[in-house]
Structures are given as C-alpha cells and as structure tokens.
Amino acid sequence: MVTLRHLAEQLNVSVSTVSKALSNSEEISKDTIERVKALADELNYQPNRVALSLKNNETRTIGVIVPNILNRFFAKSLFGIEQAAAEMGYSIITCMSNELFDKECDSISLLSNGSVDGFIVAVSEETLVNKKSQHLQQLIDKKIPLVMFDRNLNDITCDKVVIDDYKTTFDLANMFINQGRECIAFMSTIDDLNVGILRSTGYEQAISAHGQQTPIKLSIKKGLDYQEQIKEFLQEYPKIDVIIAADNISGTTAVNVASSLNYKIPKNLSIIGFADEVVSNLSVPKLSYINQNAVNIGSSALRLIVEKLKNKHLEKPHLKIKIPVDIVHKGTT
Amino acid sequence: MVTLRHLAEQLNVSVSTVSKALSNSEEISKDTIERVKALADELNYQPNRVALSLKNNETRTIGVIVPNILNRFFAKSLFGIEQAAAEMGYSIITCMSNELFDKECDSISLLSNGSVDGFIVAVSEETLVNKKSQHLQQLIDKKIPLVMFDRNLNDITCDKVVIDDYKTTFDLANMFINQGRECIAFMSTIDDLNVGILRSTGYEQAISAHGQQTPIKLSIKKGLDYQEQIKEFLQEYPKIDVIIAADNISGTTAVNVASSLNYKIPKNLSIIGFADEVVSNLSVPKLSYINQNAVNIGSSALRLIVEKLKNKHLEKPHLKIKIPVDIVHKGTT
DNA sequence: GTGAAAGCGCTAACAA
DNA sequence: TTGTTAGCGCTTTCAC
Numbered sequence A, B: 001m002v003t004l005r006h007l008a009e010q011l012n013v014s015v016s017t018v019s020k021a022l023s024n025s026e027e028i029s030k031d032t033i034e035r036v037k038a039l040a041d042e043l044n045y046q047p048n049r050v051a052l053s054l055k056n057n058e059t060r061t062i063g064v065i066v067p068n069i070l071n072r073f074f075a076k077s078l079f080g081i082e083q084a085a086a087e088m089g090y091s092i093i094t095c096m097s098n099e100l101f102d103k104e105c106d107s108i109s110l111l112s113n114g115s116v117d118g119f120i121v122a123v124s125e126e127t128l129v130n131k132k133s134q135h136l137q138q139l140i141d142k143k144i145p146l147v148m149f150d151r152n153l154n155d156i157t158c159d160k161v162v163i164d165d166y167k168t169t170f171d172l173a174n175m176f177i178n179q180g181r182e183c184i185a186f187m188s189t190i191d192d193l194n195v196g197i198l199r200s201t202g203y204e205q206a207i208s209a210h211g212q213q214t215p216i217k218l219s220i221k222k223g224l225d226y227q228e229q230i231k232e233f234l235q236e237y238p239k240i241d242v243i244i245a246a247d248n249i250s251g252t253t254a255v256n257v258a259s260s261l262n263y264k265i266p267k268n269l270s271i272i273g274f275a276d277e278v279v280s281n282l283s284v285p286k287l288s289y290i291n292q293n294a295v296n297i298g299s300s301a302l303r304l305i306v307e308k309l310k311n312k313h314l315e316k317p318h319l320k321i322k323i324p325v326d327i328v329h330k331g332t333t
Numbered sequence C: 001g002t003g004a005a006a007g008c009g010c011t012a013a014c015a016a
Numbered sequence D: 001t002t003g004t005t006a007g008c009g010c011t012t013t014c015a016c
Helices: A004-011 A015-022 A030-043 A049-056 A072-087 A101-111 A125-129 A134-141 A165-178 A194-210 A226-236 A250-260 A294-310 B004-011 B015-022 B030-043 B049-056 B072-087 B101-111 B125-129 B134-141 B165-178 B194-210 B226-236 B250-260 B294-310
Strands: A061-066 A091-096 A118-121 A146-149 A159-162 A184-188 A216-219 A242-245 A270-274 A288-291 A320-322 A326-328 B061-066 B091-096 B118-121 B146-149 B159-162 B184-188 B216-219 B242-245 B270-274 B288-291 B320-322 B326-328
Touching (some): A146 A294, A159 A294, A216 A226, A242 A250, A250 B250, B061 B101, B091 B101, B101 B125, B118 B294, B165 B242, B226 B250, B250 B270
Parallel strands (some): A270 A288, B061 B091, B061 B118, B184 B216, B270 B288
Antiparallel strands (some): A288 A326
C-alpha cells in the first residue's frame, strides 16, 4: 500500500507537505503540488480509509441488519439501501439475523465498536415476538443513530420507515366489497409478525364493519406443504371469491393451485398478494399485487440515517416515514 | 465511546497497563487486572475496531461484489458468505454492480484502500461480455486476495468457486435421452453469460452426440413478456416433450404456462430448471430442479479467502473448487 | 512555502 | 509490576 510517507521520501519533502499538496492547500507552491500529484497518480496513491476513519472518528459505513435476505422484500430493501449508500459515498456492512435474537445481538455488538457510524435494522421474528429491545436501547443510549424499517418495535424511540399495513388491507377489502364480492378470504404465512398482524386486522375490520360477511382466514404453517394447505382451504370454503394474500409467496401459490383446480380467475375468484413484477410473472394468470416499494423503503432509510449523521449535534425529533404502496392490477383481479 | 484512556484515568494507571490487563498479561498484578476488568465491564468498554485495524493492518472485513441481489442465486450466495463470515469473526461489505462494469470498478476502488482485507467477486454481465479485467488485475497486482465465484473471468488467475455448468446440462440431456424422450428443448434468459453458454453447450453437445435429435433452443428476451415467448415457443414446436431451463425463472414460468395450455406434466412434458425448494413450490405441479447449492458456493468462497489471508506469506497455487449440484425430482420429471 | 509535532485508540518493545 | 515511548497513516496547528 502506497502511503504519504512513500511519496514524501521519494520527493524529499515532508509528509505534511504531501498531505497539503494533495488537498490543494494554498500554503504549498504550485510546482510542489504538481510534482506531488504526478507521483501520487503514477503510484496510484489512495488515502488509507482506516487511518482517515480513526482521525475523523467516522467510518462512512452503515451497519445493516436484516432477518433474512432470501425473503424478496428484504433483498429489495437491501438493494435500495446499497444503491442510496453508493450514491452518497457510504458503504454498508450487512449482517443477517436469520430471524434469531442472539445473532442480531451479536451482529450489533460486533459492529458497535466504531466499525460503523449508524445502524439500519429490521428486527428478527424472535425479537419481535418476544419484544426484546435491550440491544437496540443500548445503541440509543450510546447515541449511535438507528433507523428501523418494516419490522420495528414500538418500545424503541427512533426514526422508522414503514408502510401502512393496516390501511392497505383495510382499503383492499373494501375495494372488493364495493365490487360486490361476497366471500373475501385472507391468507398469510406471517401471522406472528407485527406487519402480518396489522394486515390481518385491516382485512378483518373492513369485513366486520361491512356486516354482511365474516372473516375467513388461513394461517399457513411454515413446516408443511403450502399448496396442500391452500387446496384444503379452498375445498373447505368453496364460496370464496376473493383471496387477499399477506405475503409474497402465498399469492402466487394460490393462483397456481386454484388454476389447477379449474377455478376461473379472475371471473369467479380474484387473488391479490404482496409481491412485485417478477413474482407476478410466475403465475398464470399473472398475480395482481400490492407493491410495497421495498427499494424505496431501503433508500429512504439510508438517506434518513445519513441525514441524522450529518446533523448529529441537532436533536431533531424522530420521524416515522410511511412509504405509499401501489396496487398493480394484472390478471387476477 | 469508552477508550482505554478513560479507564486509565479513572483508575490512575497508565493506558498500557490497562491494555495489558485486559489481555491478561502476566506482567500485571492480579489485583490490577481485576480492577481494570471490573471497570471495563461496568462502562461496557469495547476496543475500537478502527484503531485495531490501523495498528494490525487488517480489517477482518471482506468486500463482496455481486451483480444483482434480486437474483435468488446471488441472494443465496451472499447468505452463505455472510454466514461463514460471522462464524469466522469477519464482517462483509456488500456492493452491487447492477450488472454494470463502471459500478463494479467504483466499488472495487472504493474498497481497495484498506477498507477490506480481500474481495469476493461475481462479475457483472457487462464485464463478462466485454471481457474487461483490468480492475481485477489491479487487485492482484496490489496483492489483495481475490476469490471469484459463478461469474468468473478466464483471464484472471485467482481462486474460483464454480459449479460444472457444462456437465450438468450434458448429463441432464443424456438422462432424458435414456428415458426415451424424443424432443428435448432448452430455454434460457442468460444466453449472454458464460454460465449460460456453458449450460447451453452442454445441452447441445449431448443432443448432437446422440444423433437422433437436433437442439431446439429458446433464448428468452429480457424486455419482453416471458410467458408469451414460452407460449409461442411451445406452439411452434408442439412435439417438445422435455424442457431444460437454464435459469431460475423460466422453469417455473414454463410449468405454469404449459399447465394453462393443458399439457400433461410430467407425462407428456417434463420440465427441469435451475432453482431451489422455494421456487419449486411456486408451480403446480412443483418444478423438478437442479440445486446449485448457492449457499455452499458462498460459504466456500468465504472460507477460501480467509484461508488465503491467514497464509498470505505462502504463495499457494490457485484453486478452482467445483461445488457439486443436486438433482431434485419433484412433480415435473 | 515547508516542516515538526500532536493526536485519533491501540499494542508492544523497552525502561524503570 | 507499572509506565514511557514509538508507531500504524492521516490531518492540522503551529513554528520556522
């Protein structure tokens, strides 16, 4: 690695002269600046980032902790985070909790020793279900900036980026009611998560408020065959004419299962899920979907934390940003 | 942030005493060690990682550059990398090239200034197609360890982790030939990538060697509707009784399109794709698949680079690790 | 216009 | 047993 000292020695000047020359200091003669820059270019000098971090007490790196990158929503969020980070000259260190509280704690403590300037976190299922928050509270106590997204804890006071899960399914159910649909069902693989509960409640309250229908819900179990569970559900409630799927897998699966059972979609059965363009294309007909704009969620979270870092002296109030969702009608509504 | 100096001042000892005490040095009295550790615990002291990095000239961080994390294969690879890294006490800084050469270069130069100890890279489509390799050659010249996986360049001499793409489709085609299938087709969305070409060639040579059939290939175009393209292909070649899909989207799509056209799967039409359990479950019947063991590829790459870092003084020959694939028969074969 | 020195937080050789 | 010092690579204040 080429250092300032290498340059200084070769040019017979001092390290500080080289440093100043490279930053175009007025103190240094034009001639020296040129000589220094020429050699720096030639040797492909790059200032050591670690030394700069130590000196400036900032790493320009953000720690990102997500539960599971195989979940397309988190993959997209991470994509948004990285993209925004690259634009702003930041790097991201990514850790995956695998939905485990302990791994989440380990990751946070591994990084909260100066490795990163702040954190973006979506907590694990375990953390959420057991409402554990000490590890995040510790960050706040240490005054390390924190932004939570999607999976957030009410106990923790920090900036948050979310979608309005409740309102989304509430509106959706009402939309179908207004279309004259008579048996609107709901299915979910994420019944234990706050976002899952909010989506479920939104659906339920819309149906109940209407008064003519009762909520019909399938809570899909993780270990078992999804297709079988959906098939049995459809057979148990043959009157179902709408399915609202709360996650990004069951919607597509439902379309394909229902098709194989010769349902006419969307004539006799409408299906909508939380998904995106790519997932939508995996079913015939193509799944209509709620686009959560995960990329946007991620980039908003990143910009928010960089904002906080730049104004660390100010004690700004904490924001809760709600990213709007899009309803995209394809072949199943 | 609590530093050694804080501890030292509070305890009226020197910084070096504190440092030694915390590392259980024999030089320090039991009593002092206890007092130091007690205070360190109380104040939740954590050694500053940046300072350690500067001192030791190693960051215990690996730079990971992938083309596109929304591709499930890379998401899984990244998962494997992170998991192995966490086990070995390493962090990863992730950059996404979005299949662009320039972004890839930027990421590499952003990180090759001491930010990371080494790189794990799967190059972008652009890099691959244009065979650009200067940016990677620069790493090698600087003696920064590099491991490439999946998308690798022949020009670059470094450690590599891959699967045997050619042999996989070659064997697959022969399997179907031996089953008596008479019209084996191939489809791909990745015809421009080396892995795509290898898979295509494997298929083609197996078919040609057999002599009774001619290769039938569909090169799926990115901008256009996948389902339409597959539908037209099936209608153009109604005799097709096997589809080998080279990527992780077209297999599932093909099953669902063929089902909607009333093909009897797998009786009259077998389909197999490069996919995994989760993707397989998205079609009815469930897609049979080649599991590339992406997680394993990722963790192998990580372990390989850590190995290199630990033996940086040794000039070991470069390895090319071939990760075996699994064929998983589900409902479409 | 240039250089010496201090300091970011840490470790380790050396001194006391 | 404890402390002093130097140094990792950099910036910046202060001398010259």
